[in-house]
Amino acid sequence: MKVVHSPAHLGHNPQEEIAESGAHSPHEHTGRGEIIRETLAADPAMEMLSPREWGIDPILEVHERGLHDFLMNAWARYQRDVRSAREVVPDFFYRPAMREAMGSLGEPSHVNAQLGWWCFETTTPITQGSYMAARGSVDVAMTAASLVLGGERFAYGNCRPPGHHATRDLYGGYCFFNNAAIIAHHVASTTGVKVTVLDPDYHHGNGTQQIFYERDDVQYVSLHADPVRAYPYVTGFSDERGSGKGLGANANFPLARGTGDAEFLDVLKRAIEEIDRFKPELLVVSLGVDTFDGDPICDLRLTRQGFFDCGALVAGLGLPTVVLQEGGYALAELGNNVRAWLRGLEGLSAA
Numbered sequence: 001m002k003v004v005h006s007p008a009h010l011g012h013n014p015q016e017e018i019a020e021s022g023a024h025s026p027h028e029h030t031g032r033g034e035i036i037r038e039t040l041a042a043d044p045a046m047e048m049l050s051p052r053e054w055g056i057d058p059i060l061e062v063h064e065r066g067l068h069d070f071l072m073n074a075w076a077r078y079q080r081d082v083r084s085a086r087e088v089v090p091d092f093f094y095r096p097a098m099r100e101a102m103g104s105l106g107e108p109s110h111v112n113a114q115l116g117w118w119c120f121e122t123t124t125p126i127t128q129g130s131y132m133a134a135r136g137s138v139d140v141a142m143t144a145a146s147l148v149l150g151g152e153r154f155a156y157g158n159c160r161p162p163g164h165h166a167t168r169d170l171y172g173g174y175c176f177f178n179n180a181a182i183i184a185h186h187v188a189s190t191t192g193v194k195v196t197v198l199d200p201d202y203h204h205g206n207g208t209q210q211i212f213y214e215r216d217d218v219q220y221v222s223l224h225a226d227p228v229r230a231y232p233y234v235t236g237f238s239d240e241r242g243s244g245k246g247l248g249a250n251a252n253f254p255l256a257r258g259t260g261d262a263e264f265l266d267v268l269k270r271a272i273e274e275i276d277r278f279k280p281e282l283l284v285v286s287l288g289v290d291t292f293d294g295d296p297i298c299d300l301r302l303t304r305q306g307f308f309d310c311g312a313l314v315a316g317l318g319l320p321t322v323v324l325q326e327g328g329y330a331l332a333e334l335g336n337n338v339r340a341w342l343r344g345l346e347g348l349s350a351a
């Protein structure tokens with residue numbers, strides 16, 4: 001399988017994230033991208049490739065120009081207008097209720113207020129190289145998609161930072177640009193084929209759902225921890241089925257705490273039935289392996305063998321498939337878990 005990787009991800013290098021009322025060493029860090037690269041590069045079944053540069057046009061097809069332009073300049077503006085800071089994090093969130101009965105106000109002009117205009121939470125610091133890393137992650141995704149459009153059956157993009165929490169005009173949840181949505185839109189809009197995004201990450205991909213919620217050319221199907229107990233809390237419920245012409249093209253499968261391999265595979269079979277009914281011609285997988293038993297921030301119980309079995313089950317769809325990296329925070333097993341999923345997809349042995 002062709003594996004696309006870019007060293008650009010090293011530019012997004014936070015040393016702190018603010019979560020659970022404190023500053024901690026980040027769960028989403030450069031070591032994640034590196035352990036996946038090292039593990040896959042050591043497997044003779046994987047062929048490592050560098051991405052080509054795609055520029056910003058594919059990003060602007062999916063995201064507000066204002067979000068892109070803000071991310072491009074935010075770190076430097078913050079250094080100039082607020083203070084010198086290694087990690088730039090919002091501490092003010094403009095909510096419309098602040099101006100209730102006063103008329104709406106557009107985007108504030110101060111960089112500190114703009115942080116909370118374009119971001120919805122505090123765990124996604126902007127460092128000096130974050131913007132270019134996010135651009136590189138999109139290049140990785142687009143290159144993997146182009147390989148599959150060019151005839152490869154499968155391709156994997158080692159995307160970092162991840163993407164599925166980024167909405168049309170918000171970043172957050174470790175995500176800046178929505179890599180999976182960008183390639184799903186690119187394929188659907190340039191080739192006219194229907195595309196499904198299957199998202200088995202522990203967390204609901206609120207951004208991908210939001211971007212395609214009213215569309216009938218891209219289906220979104222997600223398995224994730226029930227939002228009643230898990231981030232992102234406000235999306236991912238099973239009654240969210242799409243709206244307008246997109247009604248029926250969105251399917252959520254919330255999971256109970258402690259869900260293990262057998263139960264997860266049963267639900268994945270139901271998700272695959274949804275995909276079969278939609279009849280896509282290309283599949284994008286938002287591959288999060290934070291469903292792993294040993295993941296430090298999650299509460300499902302999948303094993304490496306379970307990931308292999310998931311990949312094999314998805315292969316049964318018989319679709320050209322682009323797999324992009326999302327979450328996964330158990331560093332020691334991260335590379336092996338991703339590798340197991342990909343080997344299952346490609347029909348190789350589990351070893």
Ligand SMILES: [Zn+2]
Binds near residue numbers: 203290326
């Ligand atoms: Zn996740």
